[in-house]
Amino acid sequence: MTPDQMLWWQRGVIYQIYPRSFQDSNGDGTGDLRGIIAQLDYLSWLGVEAVWLSPFYPSPMVDFGYDVSNYTGVDAIFGDLATFDELIQQAHRYGIKVIIDFVINHSSDEHPWFLESRSSRDASRRHWYIWADAKPGGTPPNNWVSHFGGSAWEWDAATGQYYLHSFDKRQPDLNWRNPEVQAAMFDVLRFWLEHEVDGFSAARQPSESEQGKSHAQTDGRLRCAASYI
Secondary structure, three states: OOHHHOOHHHHOOEEEEOHHHHOOOOOOOOOOHHHHHHOHHHHHHHOOOEEEEOOOOOOOOOOOOOOOOOOOOOOOOOOOHHHHHHHHHHHHHOOOEEEEEEEOOEOOOOOHHHHHHOOOOOOOOHHHEOEEOOOOOOOOOOOOEOOOOOEOEEEEOOOOEEEEOOOOOOOOEEOOOOHHHHHHHHHHHHHHHHOOOOEEEEEOOOOHHHHOHHHHHHHHHHHHHHHHO
C-alpha cells in the first residue's frame, strides 16, 4: 500500500492528549478542554494532523476517566459539551481532526445502566453486564484475574451473584453478547459523530475469551466503522 492509498489515520501525524495534564486554562490545577483550544495553533505549527483525546467523560475518576458514568457528556472538571463543540470547530479550522477514546469494555459502577443492573436479578438491564453464580462454597465463578490484580469477580451481596470486572472493581464489564448493549454503544458513536468527531480509539477492548464469538463480530463492525470514518 502506497501513502496515497492510505486513509488519513494511517498516514497522518496523530498527537495524543491527556486532558487533565495538558494545559490548565483556569488555574484550578487540572487541564481542560479550553486549555487544548489555546494550544491548537501550536499543534498546527508542529504539523499535527489529528489530536487523540483520552477520556473526558463524566466519571468518579477511580481510573482517571476510564470509569465512565455518562458516555455522552463532558466531566465538569474539563468543561462542558459547548466547549467540546468549540474545540471541534477550532481544531477543524486549523485542519486538525479529532479522535476520542471510546471505552467499550466497561462503565463506571455509578453509571445508571449498572445501578439498574445491580438493583435486582429481574432488572431490565441485568444482562447488560456479566453476572455469574458463585461456585459451591461461595468462591468466584472461575480463576480470572483483573488487570489491576486479584480476582476479576466482585461479590454483590444484594443480588447474591458475582459481576465481572477486568479492571478495577468499580469498572464492571459490559456484556457485549447482548444486542441491547451493542445498540446502546453504537448510539454513543452516533452521538459523537453528530458532534463532528472524526474518529474513535476503541480503548480497553473486551477479550475474545471473555466475550466469545459475538464480540468478535461486533469488533469487526467497530473496525468497519473506524475505516469508514
